[in-house]
Amino acid sequence: MIRTFFTAVLCGLLFVSCNQQQNTTSEQSATQATEANVYGASFDAENVISVTQLQDAVAATDSVSATVTAEIVESCQSKGCWMDVRLADNSTMKVTFRDYGFFLPVEDLKGKTVVFTGTAKREVISVDDQRHYAEDAGKSAEEIAAITEPREELRFVADGVKLQ
Structure with missing residues (x-):
């Protein structure tokens, strides 16, 4: 039962982490697009x-x-x-x-x-x-x-x- 609980928590953390990574990448792409002429x-x-x-x-x-x-x-x-x-x-x-x-x-x-x-x-x-x-x-x-x-x-x- 404890093992199942930890597995569920770990899966949940991985899901949240992947989702945050995806959002950060999308935000970076939007920033780069608006500053296309900035170096x-x-x-x-x-x-x-x-x-x-x-x-x-x-x-x-x-x-x-x-x-x-x-x-x-x-x-x-x-x-x-x-x-x-x-x-x-x-x-x-x-x-x-x-x-x-x-x-x-x-x-x-x-x-x-x-x-x-x-x-x-x-x-x-x-x-x-x-x-x-x-x-x-x-x-x-x-x-x-x-x-x-x-x-x-x-x-x-x-x-x-x-x-x-």
Whole structure:
């Protein structure tokens, strides 16, 4: 009799557990569907600043945490591991993704509007890193060989990205 009771309790627990697992999976699918254009950490697109405001903020300090909107100029065609966005002076800012924790789709994202959140700072980029990014972008051997000097530029490490 005790054995029958424990068997019934165990079956009941397994049923409830399986049902909860199914509901969680359904909830996750619904969340992913509503955030189909969100990559990395989900975030609220509040207090979004322009690239001009970002450049002004970084000029006054070492680094700035911000949520920014910009136009994508180019993105990694190899793995989706970075994007370049247009700055106010028509130069670009490289946006990478924290700890390679997420990637963007490997498709032509040029011209798309994007909102991203994370940290911006000025960095010196080595020749090797510049050549690596040029290779990822599909640049020609001549364009890659022409990179011969380190360069200081504004960089952004994103925790989350929303494609518009």
